[in-house]
Amino acid sequence: MVPLTDDRIVAVTMPKWGLSMQLGKITAWAVAEGDEVQAGDDLADIETEKITGTLEAADAGTVRRIIARVGEDVPVSGTIALIAPAEVGDDALDAAVLEARAVIDAGVPDDAGGGAELQTADVGGRKISYAGAGQDGDVILLVHGYGGDRNSWLFLQEPMAAKYRVYALDLPGHGTSAKDVGDGTLGVLADAVTGVLDALGAGRAHLVGHSMGGAVALAVAARDPGRIASLTLIAPTGFGAEINAGYLRGFADAQTRRELKPVAGQLFADESLVTRQLVDDLLAYKRLDGVDESLHTLLGTLLDGDAQRGDSAAALAALGDAIPVTVVWGRADRIIPAAQAESVTGAVRHVIDGAGHMPQMERPAEVQAAIEETIARAG
């Protein structure tokens, strides 16, 4: 949201979800003109070429105008609705609507907004891809989980770029990074994270790790505690024995759309998020040379029989209270039970309703708030 000429009017804009997004389409409005909204309330369902997501309100206020119609393509950063207090007159709002309407009707995607640019670093002979957004502020590095990639953060990276320099990498074996994971230990993955921080010239950074990426972030912090300013761990591995081993093996083994779709569905509280495009993108990734082998190698890092192998709790205990740590879990997590959040000591804990194993995709505003609160604690 950005303020307009009358700074009491806040424009709700088409978000940029991922590097390639240029246009989005509202599939349903969750609010009507005149509705009061709170930060985090659902505003609209938005469909892109890649994914369908829910746009949440960033601020509280009254929805005064809804501009984008259902089914209409809107360029990224185009204004789709206006939020303003009752004192703002209709004239000011109507002028803002006209301006916004012209942008939507022109249909020209806003490339000036920049967005995340893909870069690569050579880390010990492995090509590691990463993408950054944001010009100023602390460096945040987002570390995805098993089978994910930097697009796991597509609902978070751009919104956070307003205040921070936000980077997301592809771990070895994932995304467009080198597919070789060596022996597949956390150390190999942590090397990639450190390598990207080196490439960025970041002396100090905040790490956000999801699932296996949480354990990776802890490993980086344990190795180089002075460099990591805070840790936000989202449904991290290693805080209990229980894990959905069937999911992990199913993901590694799935060869077809029919096999993969029900597996991917377990990631979310709302399985309708698993679109054909999402499954096709996952399959295209799994069919790259070397991915099958890497995913199976990493299973050995994650699993001991059907239980978790790693011990993130010990790694966290060793860190002491040197830096602020937050854990975030989706209450409906079907991969790693949310009950494991309770066992994490020495950290602020959030359990988010209405989210499964991917709260950063299902409840991005709440996850963003948790990350920013952790960063604030780092001072």
Place this chain on the structure above:
Amino acid sequence: MARNITYREALNEALAQEMERDETVIVMGEDNAGGAGAPGDDDAWGGVLGVTKGLYHKFPGRVLDTPISESAFIGAAIGAATAGMRPVAELMFVDFMGVCFDQIYNQAAKFRYMFGGKAITPVVIRTMYGAGLRAAAQHSQCLYPLFTHIPGLKVVLPATPYDAKGMMIQAIRDNDPVMFFEHKALYDTSGPVPEESYVVPFGEANVVREGGDVTIVTLGRMVHTSLDAAGQLAADGVQCEVIDLRTTSPLDEDTVLESVEGTGRLVVVDEAHPRCNIATDISALVARKAFGSLQAPIEMVTAPHTPVPFSNALEDIYIPDAQRVVNAVKTVTGWSR
């Protein structure tokens, strides 16, 4: 990292990456070296439409120009495959199959079966098909139905650059003879293709557009014609599900049947002649296995049962276009008993 490249470049990259990975992969055919070594621009041509350009110098001794004798060099490729090589042979136009068909359907297709699984024949036969290049009756046919009829052959027809690369890599790694059909009109189309090697498995149709009203089953160049039609129909409120078969042998029956079970209506779009083609095959499949779901007779959009005309005007109306697909969809949505 995916970038946009052409169908031609995607095929070239697949060949280069597999030749790099596996030294038993060789390329052979008429003009595949393409004048390399001759005065002037080295390696200027690279196959009649440039797919093998640049490979001759990159892989010395592994890109073989052959005499204009399909029965000899297709036979040589098949023999080399049984002896441990992975040849990619180019039958320049599929229209020339007549002179080497014995090598393909009676030899390559039969070896694994007749030798009790003791022999494999990992040969890829690349070939161009389809009308639209003003090349007349002997250089414009589709003919993939003839190969689909033969057990022991795999028959594949990529429609996009992504599929062209992934299916070529799969074809080369496959232990059975693969007929690899490239539509002449697709070479200059472009789309996102990963730099890395990857495979697209055979026997998996691709739902290229989702919709609940009518299923359009199609393949090859007609995928794009059908998508055009589906776009026009969406403006009229008719939602088409467009299925690209990608391979006719093996055939992904399930994706077709599941879609028709949802829509109740089927249009099959096939550039081949209408008798014993893929459209009739899919129609028979659906009539037999999804009869209870059908709410209207099946429509087929195909070329007519004539040779491809030499006249430009006639060739243009010979090739199925989006308007004919739109008309067929309107026929099945408007049908009543």
